Amino acid sequence: MKRAHVVSGWLWKASIVAAIAVLAAREAPAQDADPAKPAAAKPADAAFGKKARAGQLPPYYGEVVDDVQRQKIYAIQAEFNAQIKALQAKLDALKKERDDKIQAVLTPEQRKQVDDLRAAAKAKRDAKRSVKQKALRTPPKSSPPKAEKPM
Numbered sequence: 001m002k003r004a005h006v007v008s009g010w011l012w013k014a015s016i017v018a019a020i021a022v023l024a025a026r027e028a029p030a031q032d033a034d035p036a037k038p039a040a041a042k043p044a045d046a047a048f049g050k051k052a053r054a055g056q057l058p059p060y061y062g063e064v065v066d067d068v069q070r071q072k073i074y075a076i077q078a079e080f081n082a083q084i085k086a087l088q089a090k091l092d093a094l095k096k097e098r099d100d101k102i103q104a105v106l107t108p109e110q111r112k113q114v115d116d117l118r119a120a121a122k123a124k125r126d127a128k129r130s131v132k133q134k135a136l137r138t139p140p141k142s143s144p145p146k147a148e149k150p151m
Contacts, residue, residue, distance in 0.1 A: 020132055 055074035057065065065073065103111060 020136060 054071075055077045057070065057073060061073070103114075106114065
């Protein structure tokens with residue numbers, strides 16, 4: 001019974017680590033190994049030393065489109081990016097104005113309480129993130145199997 005508990009605990013931990021690895025892989029930017037893709041530099045990316053990309057294909061398009069279609073899609077994206085960026089800036093300004101008005105409803109004591117709650121939540125998130133990163137960096141410790149006692 002004890003051995004089954006140890007094995008199930010190990011499997012549980014391994015599945016958690018695997019799930020975290022899958023999520024990390026999903027969030028990592030896809031690396032496109034297409035040498036035919038031109039590297040048009042974006043000013044914002046160049047400022048941060050990032051390698052600029054011409055665009056990013058929607059999900060599943062990379063396996064379907066050819067190089068000509070790829071370039072057309074990148075051109076369409078470039079055509080709309082400026083408008084989307086302007087609208088996003090407007091949306092961000094509206095959200096900030098809304099949040100400022102909401103905060104104005106609170107008393108100074110309540111604002112301090114909210115700030116303290118935010119700080120505590122951030123500290124908790126950072127601690128969890130640190131534990132997850134440490135778990136991903138260090139392999140699980142394996143102990144030698146215990147000999148079963150004859151009955």
